Amino acid sequence: MRITARLLLAAVVALSVAAYACDDDDAPAPQATATGAAPYAATTATAAPAAVATAAPGPATFRVIGGKAEGAIDVEMFMPQDVRIREGDSIEWTASGIEGHTVTFGTEPQLQAIMAEYLQPDPQDPEQAVFNPEFAYRRGGNIVAGDGAYVNSGFFGIPVEQTYTLTFTKRGLYEYLCVVHPFMMRGSVAVEAPDAAVDSPEDVASRGAADFARYKAVAEAELASAKAVQRTHPAVGGARVHRVAVGLTTNFGQVAAFVPPELNITAGDTVIFENDDRNFHNVVFKGSRPEPPPGYTVYADPGGGGINVAMDKASARPAAPPPGGFDPATFLSSGSMGITMPRIVWRLTFTTPGRYAYTCTLHVFAGMGGVINVAAR
Numbered sequence: 001m002r003i004t005a006r007l008l009l010a011a012v013v014a015l016s017v018a019a020y021a022c023d024d025d026d027a028p029a030p031q032a033t034a035t036g037a038a039p040y041a042a043t044t045a046t047a048a049p050a051a052v053a054t055a056a057p058g059p060a061t062f063r064v065i066g067g068k069a070e071g072a073i074d075v076e077m078f079m080p081q082d083v084r085i086r087e088g089d090s091i092e093w094t095a096s097g098i099e100g101h102t103v104t105f106g107t108e109p110q111l112q113a114i115m116a117e118y119l120q121p122d123p124q125d126p127e128q129a130v131f132n133p134e135f136a137y138r139r140g141g142n143i144v145a146g147d148g149a150y151v152n153s154g155f156f157g158i159p160v161e162q163t164y165t166l167t168f169t170k171r172g173l174y175e176y177l178c179v180v181h182p183f184m185m186r187g188s189v190a191v192e193a194p195d196a197a198v199d200s201p202e203d204v205a206s207r208g209a210a211d212f213a214r215y216k217a218v219a220e221a222e223l224a225s226a227k228a229v230q231r232t233h234p235a236v237g238g239a240r241v242h243r244v245a246v247g248l249t250t251n252f253g254q255v256a257a258f259v260p261p262e263l264n265i266t267a268g269d270t271v272i273f274e275n276d277d278r279n280f281h282n283v284v285f286k287g288s289r290p291e292p293p294p295g296y297t298v299y300a301d302p303g304g305g306g307i308n309v310a311m312d313k314a315s316a317r318p319a320a321p322p323p324g325g326f327d328p329a330t331f332l333s334s335g336s337m338g339i340t341m342p343r344i345v346w347r348l349t350f351t352t353p354g355r356y357a358y359t360c361t362l363h364v365f366a367g368m369g370g371v372i373n374v375a376a377r
């Protein structure tokens with residue numbers, strides 16, 4: 001089955017509803033905690049309560065935020081990162097994010113093998129890339145039994161919040177990561193004896209909520225700082241060069257925004273779009289198309305293992321301006337930029353006055369777009 005990005009919402013809502021329907025423990029539904037942008041200092045002051053409650057006897061479900069987006073700000077951390085539970089307890093990860101996430105337990109060789117083939121030719125269209133199904137799809141059941149087996153949520157949390165639950169049945173220290181964001185999202189689960197005293201699920205959840213508020217505040221400050229950077233400089237022959245950040249990597253994730261989002265230049269100036277090598281983005285001017293192409297298409301696993309994502313070739317392939325330079329009627333794309341992608345920078349020289357809008361088609365639902373206003377020289 002193959003569906004377009006436009007159908008993703010409906011498909012994932014259906015998957016999400018199914019996930020919730022299967023989740024029949026009697027604990028309360030995940031709460032939308034810490035949606036307010038609490039100041040850093042105030043958050044820090046309340047992040048470590050003096051009295052920590054101990055979990056009641058018997059199997060419990062602990063809640064961990066497996067990445068969380070609010071608007072363009074994507075906090076790509078497990079919150080809290082390290083959790084201590086008991087044999088028989090479960091962890092329910094709740095994820096939302098502009099790119100989705102995974103919860104992946106595996107040995108180093110297993111993870112290395114996946115990272116070595118992070119993107120693969122799409123079997124349905126070899127001209128475009130699809131993510132390695134070994135991490136895109138759910139694998140390994142719902143129990144971590146301490147044998148080093150590969151247990152993986154597959155993509156979840158895009159574009160709506162979803163949950164993934166695992167039960168831990170053997171004492172030990174288990175590490176996991178998100179294969180979509182392995183640079184940031186790493187966590188551990190310490191599994192103790194059934195009668196061990198561990199922090200209550202409520203305390204663990206409040207630690208996660210405090211983490212999120214703190215990380216989000218840091219991202220907001222980093223965005224403000226990035227906007228203050230001087231990005232316009234003299235270039236050749238009286239023209240100027242302007243830099244536009246294609247997405248912003250933050251200490252705890254990323255912001256799906258062009259910085260600056262609106263740029264005023266003069267005919268003859270050059271704009272350099274630049275991305276770090278960590279996050280996926282593109283720069284697309286739709287030209288005379290009524291809409292930009294989709295950034296990706298989504299497959300549903302026929303085996304019921306969730307979804308995989310293909311980088312739609314119309315956006316992923318570079319489409320350079322014609323020899324005459326930037327032309328508002330011509331479709332242009334930087335092609336895919338970012339992790340495992342060849343493109344780091346893309347530059348365009350604008351010679352025709354006008355107002356030109358562009359988007360990152362991968363993150364258009366997070367509002368990732370920009371405008372370049374070109375004044376006559």
Ligand SMILES: [Cu+2]
Pocket residue numbers: 247256280281282360361362363368
């Ligand atoms: Cu993007």
